[in-house]
Amino acid sequence: MAQLLGNPIAREKPERPEKLEQPLRNPWGKEIRKSWPLYLMCLPALVFVLIFAYGPMAGLVMAFQDYKPWLGMTGSAWIGMDNFARIFQYEESTQAIINTLIIADCKIVIGIIVPIFMAILLSEIRNVGVKKSIQTLVYLPHFLSWVTVAGMMIDILGLDGGINHFLASVFGTKPIFFLGDPELFRPTVIISDLWKNFGFSMIVYLATITGIDPSYYEAAEIDGATRRQQIRHVTLPSMLPMIIVIATLSLGSILDAGFDQIFNLYNPLVYSTGDIIDTYVYRSSLLNGQYGFGTAVGLFKSGISLVLIVISYRIAYKLANYKIF
């Protein structure tokens, strides 16, 4: 959802007027006397953030320790970068990183292309009632939890589930083990993620298409452009700034393969292709007690993500004048 923040299609790039408009700064004493209610109103949020967001960041020191719960962070031995070195020694963790990259990349690419395509198709529906009904239905899965969706998938995709039943009766195929076959697990995960989220991702594109000036189409029409040419030369170029912003910002989720989904769908049969960084952290640390190592894997992931997010925001700002706040 974070991608919807800000205003990606700001038309003119302001010449940094903020600096000029800013009023002269009051000295702190005077400012506090005048604006103390505002400081007070920020306080609850600040307290929450310091404890529950910055507090765990302090706990990142565990990544450099052989952390033992009974010794605590002050008593555990410091082992430098050993935990990080182990990430690439263990076959399981390197595999998890590879799986994460593959699954996340496929999700990002398909999750950008399909919603664009669907938004264009949907905007060709002229019957308002039908259009609204379709929108209502396709947005719905986004709001279901992955537990619910996984529950339905386990039933429908099971060996004796609806899909296999259907395939067997129509094509006479043998039952396919979608969630237990390492080769099929990744496609199953990627497609089900698409099913759940394409509708919601489509909203921004639909809004962009609605905002296109109709006179462009009229002009194209007069010049004898077919509908396909109109889509190619009017609709798509108009959507381009939005597409660039969303594609750029998705760079930050390149190591995020979707913990909620994988955790609820995977099982030991598909660890080789389906185990991702987040599920691996959970198993190696909370189930096997390797807290320091788990923290290191987590930090490895969030550190790289941070760098990517910062880069992507800079690019998005340069290309489309996009700002978070």
Added chain:
Amino acid sequence: MYHKTGGYKVFAVFNYIFLILVALSCFLPLLHLLAQSFSSKSAVNGNLVTFWPVEFNTDSYRKTFSNSNFTGSMLISVTRTVLGTAISMFVITTAGYALSKEFRGRNALMWIFVFTMLFSGGLIPSYILITTLGLKDTLWSLVLPGAFGAYNLILIMNFFKTIPKALEEAAFIDGASFFGIFRKIYLPLSLPGLATVGLFIMVGHWNSWFDGILYMSDTNKYPLASFLQTVVVQSNAQSMALSASEAAALSEKSLKAAQIFISTLPIILVYPFLQRYFVKGIVLGAVKE
């Protein structure tokens, strides 16, 4: 006049059919679930149910509601949703109002808040923190850690920024304080925006399952989503080791279907309200100054 060409008409027909099929695919799994939940056990296990109940009965629902584990975790879910949403809204609206104004240090504060969207301590440090604070196994572990959300803060802040400054200036002249203006002008005027964000937070709480599994060592303290996760997903992972027929005999699909459906019902019920606002709300929240 592209609408009149033969080629476009053919495309339009296929387009309608395709999109209606896609839309149905988003809805039919839920209908299938509902049909299963009202069908007899043997009919469900024999794969006779598609989208209409076979041998209609309400046994699964009676069983579900007489299961004290289920009703207990439902109560926990309701409590955490109400309490969590109230705390979140308080924290976010107050800060959102303040940050929609100009004051010294505002940008520094804003960066402190926004940085939490870019980086986090991760799973293990959060777990250790909650344990150290003594919040483990209490309801607070489900309510407090997520109470502040930078994304929601920015949305609300942008809503507040759309309220005309003249209103505030007039109120200042009449002797109103920042608090009075916040309560009497900003909150009432941004009610649609607040409702949207509030609903999102509620849905988030209701659907949240991992914190329950992480922080509650006793399954009796699980919220509904976590309870459902153990019933639906974990039991399945265990039965993966068995043969298909054994697994089918063991699992009570109609009961599971009823439990999933009841847990999802609140989301489906608020969905129309959610949908009315979220498209508009997100677009509106994105407009600045």
